[in-house]
Amino acid sequence: MCTQSYILHTKTNILFIINPISGGRVKLAIPDFIDRYLDKDKFNANFVFTEYVGHAAELAEEASNKNFDVIIACGGDGTINEVAGKVLKYNKVLGILPLGSGNGLARFLKIPKNIRYALSIINRLKIEEIDTGEFNEKCFFNLAGLGFDAHLSAIFSKDKKRGLSGYVKLGLQEVFNYKAETYLLEIDGKQYKRKAFAISFANSSQYGNDVYIAPNASVKDGLLDVCIIKPFSILKLPVLSYVMLKGTAETSDMVEIIKGSHIKITRQNDGAVHVDGEPLQMGKVIEVTVKPLSLKVLVP
Structure with missing residues (x-):
């Protein structure tokens, strides 16, 4: 297991990729809520909403090719899959706001569904490395x-x-x-x-x-x-x-x-x-x- 924390001298650029319909509920108010509880001394935050299946992956790849070090998947396991695939490819850091109906990976990692508490985890910037699988690549x-x-x-x-x-x-x-x-x-x-x-x-x-x-x-x-x-x-x-x-x-x-x-x-x-x-x-x-x-x- 590898556990580490960033020692920040400058603000970290962070992107929240939000699936607006994950879990069957509209998420248009999420950016305002995040802005209220995110540590602005640590982060420069940006927000973007997905519009179709596969869009989260496209947005994560675009962000990875820019200067975003931390990319947050805001949705369920499907949204996490799209974002994490690009985070893995470009060696970035994944964060999770579990907004889906099942939230299997988030539950396993003990990331709470309460958004305020989940944001407190992001604010701490504690990083661990986990296994990933490939299913026909x-x-x-x-x-x-x-x-x-x-x-x-x-x-x-x-x-x-x-x-x-x-x-x-x-x-x-x-x-x-x-x-x-x-x-x-x-x-x-x-x-x-x-x-x-x-x-x-x-x-x-x-x-x-x-x-x-x-x-x-x-x-x-x-x-x-x-x-x-x-x-x-x-x-x-x-x-x-x-x-x-x-x-x-x-x-x-x-x-x-x-x-x-x-x-x-x-x-x-x-x-x-x-x-x-x-x-x-x-x-x-x-x-x-x-x-x-x-x-x-x-x-x-």
Whole structure:
């Protein structure tokens, strides 16, 4: 683990990239709130709103090529993914204001949803380095996966009603019809064949909203937790939900977790995947790797 703090002799240029619709709520008042509580003795602050999917990445790249040293992702895990990918590429520092509905990575890093408290973390400028993942060379920072989670993300992305309640409602509708698939996995050279409802590759421990798929995952161990949710009777859905909310997936017979740093997955067909909750389409073969301690992020 590498922990450090800036000793500031001049003000740091900081950019807040704000997703105005993350979590289903409009965020137009956020700049005024940030301006009230940000330490102006330390920072020259700038604000920009995203306008479409992928815009946060474009804005972060533009900022990285200018004189911004700290870039703050204001949104959910999808916004964080876009911004962090460019922060990683250009060796800048990532900050997080968790404004999404799930906030998986922020919860793991103990960054509070209360914006005033989250800004106090930014004001301290305490930096740690964390692991990052690659999913067919697409960066992820919290979770990536395939199977039911990816199927649900693909459908949810088309729904104009964002937020947790809409996601849960859609999930309950889809779970009755989804069929488990068979996967071939190679994890650090060892072969596995598994039929699975979903497979997640966890850098941190949870999807978001304190729903834990990999309770013992660490962003500093150089490993990913490969979490295989086994096929189950729909009558056992409440049991699976309870296991995840209690953070006991590792002891459940419904979930198998294998740690590894280099994973190859072969599935029967091309199809949906998700990377930090954002849906993509990929082919039958997927490679997943980890880059140890590669991203600088502001933490409590």
